[in-house]
Amino acid sequence: MSNENIVGKNGQGEKDPNELKIVEEKxxxxxxxxxxxxxxxxxxxxxxxxxxxxxxxAGVDMPDSIKLTYRVYSSKQKNQVAVIIKTEVPKSDPVIDSLTPIWSSANWHERETYDLLGVEFKGHPDPRRMFMPEDWVGYPLRKDYKDDRMVVFEDYRTDRPGDSE
Amino acid sequence: MSKIEETKVSKANLAELEKELAFDETRESEPTLKTEELVLNFGPQHPSAHGVLRAIFNLDGEVVTKIVPYIGYLHRCFEKIAEKRTYSQFMPFTDRMDYVSSMHNGWAYAMTVEKLADIKVPERAEYLRVIFAEFQRIASHLLFLATTATEAGALSPFFYFFDERERILWLFERLCGARLTYNYVRIGGVSADLPDGWLEDALAFINRLEKTILEYDKLLLGGYIFKKRMKGVAPFSAERALDWGITGPPLRSTGIPYDIRRSDPYSVYPRMDFDVVIKDNGDNYDRVCIRSDEIKQSLKILKQAIEQLPDGPIIADGVAKDIRPPAGEAFAHVESSRGDLGYYIVSDGSIKPYRVKIQGPSFANLQAFPAIAEGAYLGDVVLTLGTLDPVFGEVDR
Structure with missing residues (x-):
């Protein structure tokens, strides 16, 4: 496979060796x-x-930060590669630049991430909730989200602290 | 008597009258008629909304000038539910995502978990998955053709396509007992082997559809009225489609050969000989035709898969009921009937996923709907929505 080739050609590795490096992750x-x-x-x-x-x-609620994952794909490459961009925002200040000006398709995906995880996207053209009503309080996909109307499925087979609460 | 006299017009008068009634562009464009913009609420309960889409249309006469879609009416927060279930308990939920092509959803989820937990799927199971995924694609595309025809006003094709689809659902029912939400794919394999005589019936159906689909092509796609209605309506270029994140048949109809079965091969697809169908115009007509052509390719794959089907176990040995994958992340995707369907799972090493993110192609395709349909006639807007083929179980998740 000419994988090295793709990374060398597309990746930022050659231009910015200190900051941005594409690695292969299992x-x-x-x-x-x-x-x-x-x-x-x-x-x-x-x-x-x-x-x-x-x-x-995608946003993932970690104990003190929210991990963000973007997947981008290249249609122009013959080998047709995809790259996953990963970044992190602290929970105390969950703000990040919006990628909507670069890829229009980020629009709804970022709205969804804002709606469910409470990450604010700076420069988003339409920062509304996606699924939940406009007046909804809280971000449902956060691990500490509590709602009286929410029925939590109780499972005896739990080995994760906090699951049986 | 006098009345007749009055209505009698001389030749000179007639010429004058004709002149008066003749189409005059400058006069027509004069804003003598006061019109105002009409705001129309579409859905969420509308037969042609393909589910529960609510949209606000701004209308200027019959032209839709602005569309603002509202989604979330079917939001069940499956991604939250997944965090409270074990890996195998979440399996039935995936069928409720894109309920028109459930097989692909189960497969994509199982593939991701298998990647995460390093489970090797037996070859027979891989072949069975390919067979059912392709049958599912045909069933889904048949449903698409049926509903599109109905939306365009042609009622008879509906019955033909549904008749064929019904035969696939019978095959599915014989196999796993369910017609829509199969829960057939399991982590590490599939749930049931083929019943006696199933393959013969499947082959008989494939041979039948190979012939009938050509007739349906003539019936629906070759029809003058249908062509007139669909050709050149709501076209978009490849660049715009990529920018909007459209995948699946709508993207391929613009000439981009992005098909996961070829661009990121999984399972036994590299062994299959088939073409990725592409079209050039990216209009409504191409988006319909591409589905019919994909059915033919799926039939080709099915024949090869049935021929190559090996013997052996159908589920991997030693897959625990409560899978405990090592901490890590995995992403896997399949080509569903609607596009690039992927699952991104984060594991913390416990029996339940830490986070499940579903990349639904309908969600991405629907996002482009306002940009595509703005400027079209109201009647065509519904058709354009139809050709994007969103399933709202997957949009809202």
């Missing part, structure tokens, strides 16, 4: 981990390298 494929300040720079770089299709934005 289970995910090529990943690019950036600080949240660099997300826009990384996105512009990838877009210029031909990554023209953004397929999802």
């Amino acid at each position: 289970g995910l494929g090529y990943t690019l981990t950036v600080a949240r300040e660099d997300i826009l720079k990384a996105a512009v770089g990838l877009k210029e390298a031909g990554f023209d299709l953004l397929t999802f934005v």
Whole structure:
């Protein structure tokens, strides 16, 4: 396989060896981990390298931060590679630059992440909730989300602290 | 008597009258008629909304100038539910995501968990998965063709396509007892082996559909009225489609050969000989035709898969009931009937997933709907929504 080739050609490895490096991660494929300040720079770089299709934005609620994962794909590459961009925002200040100006498809995905996890996207053209009503309080996909109307499925087979609460 | 006299017009008068009634562009465009913008609420309970889409249409005469979609009416927060279930307990939920192509959803989820837990699936199970995924794709595309025809006003094709789809559902029912939400794919394999005589019936159906689909092509796609209605309506270019994140048949109809079965091969697809169908115009007509052509390719795959089907176990040995994958992350995707369907799972090493993110192609495709349909006639907007083929179980999750 000419995998090295793809990474060398597309990746930022050659241009910015200190900051942005695409590595291959088990289970995910090529990943690019950036600080949240660099997300826009990384996105512009990838877009210029031909990554023209953004397929999802996912947020993961970690104990003190929210991890964000973006998957971008290049239609121009013959080898057809995808890169997963990873970044993190602290829970105390969950703000990050919006990627909607770069990939229009980020629009709804970012709205969804805001709706369910409470990450604010700076520069988003339409920062409304996606699924929940406009007046909803709280972010349902956060681990500490509590709601009286929520029926929690009790499972005796739990080995994770906090699950049986 | 006098009345007749009055209505009698001389030749000179007639010429004058004709002149008066003749189409005059400058006069027509004069804003003599006061019109105002009409705001129309569409859905969420509308037969052609393909589920529970609510949209606000701004209308200028019959032209839709602005569309604001509202989704979330079917939001069940499956991603939250997944965090409270074990890996195998979440399996039936995946069928309720895209309920028109449940097989693909179960497969994508199982593939991700298998990647996470390093489970090797037996070859026979892989072949069975391919067979059912392709049958599912045909069933889903047949449903698409049926509903699109109905939306365009052609009622008879509906019955033909549903008749064929029904035969696939019978095959599914014989196999796993369910017609829509199968729960057939299991982590590490599939739940049941083929009943006696199933393969013969499946082959008989494939041979039948190979012939009939050509007739249906003539009946629906070759029809003058249908072509007139669909050709050149709501086209988009490949660049715009990629920018909006459209995948699946709508993207391929613009000429981009993005099909996960080929671009990121999984299972036994590399052994299959088939073409990725692409079209050039990206209009409503191409988006319908591409589905019919994909049915033909799926039939081709099915024949090969049935021929190559090996003997052996159908589920991996030693897969625990409560799978405990090592901490880590995995992403796997399949080509569902609607596009690039992926699951992203984060494991913390316990028996339940820490986070499950579902990348639904309907969600991404629907996002482009306002941009595609704005500027079209109201009657075509519903058709355009139909050709994107969103399933709201997957949009809202």
